[in-house]
Amino acid sequence: MYQTYDTEKSEYSYLKSKMMHPDRLTTLISQFEITAKRLPIHEGSNLALRQVDGKLERLYLVFNSKSSLDFTGAEFVNLHFDLGGNDNPLVQALPPVIEVNLTNEKAIASITQLILAESATHRCGGDIVLNRLCELLFVNILRHHIETHGAQTGMFAGLAHPKLCHAVVAMHDNPGERWQIDDLMRLAGMSRSQFMAEFQSIVGKTPIAYLKQWRMVLARNEVLKGTRVNEIARRFGYSNGDAFCRAFAATFGSAPTKYVNG
Structure with missing residues (x-):
């Protein structure tokens, strides 16, 4: 007799397991x-x-x-x-x-x-x-x-935290998502006030500041690869190329083209 599978149940179990054990490093x-x-x-x-x-x-x-x-x-x-x-x-x-x-x-x-x-x-x-x-x-x-070393402050402290790690991993995995505080706090399973206070204390900056920093790190990699500005803006959640260039210059001190050309 052929074995049958409950697809919805299997998918739910997989997603539940992924949420319980987020991949912090890949x-x-x-x-x-x-x-x-x-x-x-x-x-x-x-x-x-x-x-x-x-x-x-x-x-x-x-x-x-x-x-x-x-x-x-x-x-x-x-x-x-x-x-x-x-x-x-x-x-x-x-x-x-x-x-x-x-x-x-x-x-x-x-x-x-x-x-x-x-x-x-x-x-x-x-x-x-x-x-x-x-x-x-x-x-x-x-x-x-x-x-x-989960008690130390910074990125790895956030990844080590049993609740905050869900929000940090989500930002790492989907930097172009238009994340709101309410989205992130729900992922962490915390109240808004608790989430904001613990994220600041454990990671060392606000969730939105952390997200901006992570986006800029990835964006700089793409700039150095020669990826077009409009493509980078779209990929990392900026409304247009000009908005991305302003954010990039505020972070690194120069526009993407000048950053590449020295």
């Missing part, structure tokens, strides 16, 4: 290229590892070399982990150094071992493999950071 990470560059020496590296008795114990991903964190006993890998420059909001939202205890994070430790093995050889397709491994490592590091 859209965020997909907007920025993550690459790894081999280095002949340690200088310029931003990935350090500490080993104890031949076993990996600590990982440090360094975004600011002037950090006061003690790296005694750690060695830098001949590798530079590039997240697309300092303008990447991921870099801006992260602390100067992310430290991971690898004895408690087996998945990150395993990926790190693969990176060490791949970076030590020069096999065919090695650069592609290394980039994929570093992207995989970064996703797992971000998961770890969200799970262990």
